[in-house]
Amino acid sequence: MTKQTDCGHPKYKRIAANREIAGLVFEYKTEQCTNCGATLWSSETEILFREWLRKQKAEHPDKFTIQDIKIPLDLYEFAVDFGKRHSVTETDVFRSAIAIFYTHQDAEMISNMKLPKFSQDFVTKKLRTNPVMYLRIETDARLLDLYKGEVVSEIIKRVLHLSQKGEEKMLAEMERLLFAA
Numbered sequence: 001m002t003k004q005t006d007c008g009h010p011k012y013k014r015i016a017a018n019r020e021i022a023g024l025v026f027e028y029k030t031e032q033c034t035n036c037g038a039t040l041w042s043s044e045t046e047i048l049f050r051e052w053l054r055k056q057k058a059e060h061p062d063k064f065t066i067q068d069i070k071i072p073l074d075l076y077e078f079a080v081d082f083g084k085r086h087s088v089t090e091t092d093v094f095r096s097a098i099a100i101f102y103t104h105q106d107a108e109m110i111s112n113m114k115l116p117k118f119s120q121d122f123v124t125k126k127l128r129t130n131p132v133m134y135l136r137i138e139t140d141a142r143l144l145d146l147y148k149g150e151v152v153s154e155i156i157k158r159v160l161h162l163s164q165k166g167e168e169k170m171l172a173e174m175e176r177l178l179f180a181a
């Protein structure tokens with residue numbers, strides 16, 4: 001185990017630390033710089049954290065729910081139709097859209113794309129995600145200073161818009177994921 005953080009100071013002490021996600025607390029032991037208080041997040045800790053996350057998913061499946069996702073009515077109806085054609089629910093379609101976004105090689109292009117004017121009417125949804133997805137949404141929410149529901153709403157709007165436009169790569173991705181689900 002490396003005993004240095006990025007701060008470059010030479011002295012560390014062993015401490016108990018924790019990290020909170022979705023109201024659940026991961027406790028771990030780590031090294032803390034005695035000079036500036038920087039703590040080390042090692043690859044070993046990362047492995048333990050991922051294992052812990054998997055356990056939380058089994059034990060608290062509802063904790064990783066994103067609330068208050070506003071979806072323009074026209075896109076919502078598209079998702080319902082798209083789902084029907086593939087014998088899945090619109091919820092599966094939304095979940096696939098998030099999964100596609102976070103694994104897409106053009107995620108940055110998708111983030112920056114200009115969106116058209118959607119319907120002014122909205123459907124408000126909540127969506128159960130998995131811990132890994134939840135973590136990414138939470139990180140983005142912090143970076144962008146948005147609510148988690150807003151982050152998800154922006155992702156869904158973009159991916160569904162591309163699908164609705166008949167962007168072939170996006171449609172193929174959606175179908176691949178829906179059939180894999």
Ligand SMILES: [Zn+2]
Pocket residue numbers: 007008009033034035036037038
């Ligand atoms: Zn330091």
